[in-house]
Amino acid sequence: MKFLVTGGAGFIGSAFIRLLLGDPDASRRVVNLDKLTYAGNLENLATIAGDSRYRFVHGDICDAALVNALVAEEKPDVIVNVAAESHVDRSILSPAPVFETNLRGTFTLLEAARTHQTPRYLQVSTDEVYGSIDPPHEADENYPLRASSPYSASKAGADLLALSYFVTYKMPVSVTRASNNYGPYHFPEKLIPLMISNAMEDKPLPIYGDGQQIRDWLYVDDHARAILAVIERGRAGEIYNIGGSRALPNLDVVRKILAAVGKPESLMQTVKDRPGHDRRYALSSEKLMRETGWTARVAFEDGLRATIEWYRSNTAWTAHVKSGEYQKYYQSNYGGRAV
Ligand code: NAD
Numbered sequence: 001m002k003f004l005v006t007g008g009a010g011f012i013g014s015a016f017i018r019l020l021l022g023d024p025d026a027s028r029r030v031v032n033l034d035k036l037t038y039a040g041n042l043e044n045l046a047t048i049a050g051d052s053r054y055r056f057v058h059g060d061i062c063d064a065a066l067v068n069a070l071v072a073e074e075k076p077d078v079i080v081n082v083a084a085e086s087h088v089d090r091s092i093l094s095p096a097p098v099f100e101t102n103l104r105g106t107f108t109l110l111e112a113a114r115t116h117q118t119p120r121y122l123q124v125s126t127d128e129v130y131g132s133i134d135p136p137h138e139a140d141e142n143y144p145l146r147a148s149s150p151y152s153a154s155k156a157g158a159d160l161l162a163l164s165y166f167v168t169y170k171m172p173v174s175v176t177r178a179s180n181n182y183g184p185y186h187f188p189e190k191l192i193p194l195m196i197s198n199a200m201e202d203k204p205l206p207i208y209g210d211g212q213q214i215r216d217w218l219y220v221d222d223h224a225r226a227i228l229a230v231i232e233r234g235r236a237g238e239i240y241n242i243g244g245s246r247a248l249p250n251l252d253v254v255r256k257i258l259a260a261v262g263k264p265e266s267l268m269q270t271v272k273d274r275p276g277h278d279r280r281y282a283l284s285s286e287k288l289m290r291e292t293g294w295t296a297r298v299a300f301e302d303g304l305r306a307t308i309e310w311y312r313s314n315t316a317w318t319a320h321v322k323s324g325e326y327q328k329y330y331q332s333n334y335g336g337r338a339v
């Protein structure tokens with residue numbers, strides 16, 4: 001089976017490619033189309049770079065000529081669109097690239113899949129499209145879309161666009177909506193890697209508002225297995241939620257990180273809340289489990305321990321991704337935020 005994976009140099013895309021090619025005997029081929037934005041990093045794929053089953057193409061999913069030529073040449077059995085501008089805070093500071101990649105990029109890939117009759121298309125999306133969910137409810141796949149940020153609105157729009165190609169053109173499209181991921185190779189702009197990295201450097205840990213917002217944490221390798229399960233056993237035209245193994249308030253997550261890194265809670269610093277901040281995400285993965293047999297394997301404490309261990313052993317990776325552009329971003333997001 002030949003996979004065209006977009007955004008394969010990012011956090012989740014690289015975990016998915018490492019899963020696909022992790023078995024040396026698997027008769028899979030993988031083409032990775034990635035623009036290498038600030039979040040794309042070929043170091044994430046160092047373990048498979050020399051694999052003869054793998055090809056990297058440097059390019060933009062919005063580039064219709066490039067995407068068309070690539071799909072015509074490679075004739076993939078499946079396109080897995082993982083590429084995105086993926087961070088809520090960046091989408092608030094600067095929404096334009098978010099709409100360009102997440103909407104136009106998805107449209108460009110769908111059009112290429114339609115032209116070349118790609119047998120399968122998977123759109124990787126997020127539980128954030130459901131917006132904040134009041135307890136005790138959890139979202140199933142029919143829950144209303146109520147996106148709060150430019151990021152989540154762009155993902156919701158892309159989901160609807162992808163599903164419209166199933167309804168209108170009978171294209172075999174599926175959508176997955178995962179909860180918050182964590183794990184190795186995570187860019188230190190999201191909660192868990194940012195807190196690990198700052199704690200290790202004795203820098204303040206910025207807590208938005210009261211820190212009682214709840215996220216449902218999914219280990220990245222569990223997410224990668226779920227994407228493969230949907231490709232292999234999911235139905236076209238369907239949406240599949242992928243929930244995590246543990247729902248926790250942010251403060252609890254940060255306290256666990258500080259305890260594991262051996263740093264004092266005094267490093268936590270309350271800062272101005274994120275505008276439009278979703279209070280709680282909660283997801284039912286019952287459909288995915290019933291139809292594909294998938295379950296989350298990694299308990300949160302084990303995943304967090306493995307993640308912290310990875311950051312301890314890969315300080316050069318973190319130093320590299322935190323140089324340059326990152327400092328500018330950090331200043332613009334956190335600079336005027338003291339309360
Ligand atoms: P990431 O920011 O780590 O990686 C994104 C990748 O896409 C990078 O390699 C980047 O270079 C590439 N990219 C960006 N714009 C591109 C373009 N125009 N053309 C080609 N490549 C481009 O993101 P991630 O955390 O790995 O998220 C991947 C996907 O999973 C996204 O669609 C996101 O919405 C979804 N998702 C993420 C989470 C999470 O917790 N991180 C949870 C649920 C769903």
Ligand code: TYD
Nearest residue numbers: 088180189190191192194206207208213250
């Ligand atoms: P994040 O990792 O950005 O994921 P998302 O917003 O997509 O859920 O944030 C997770 C939670 O952590 C969210 O409630 C916002 C909060 N948060 C902080 O309190 N401080 C931070 O510096 C960051 C990046 C996030």
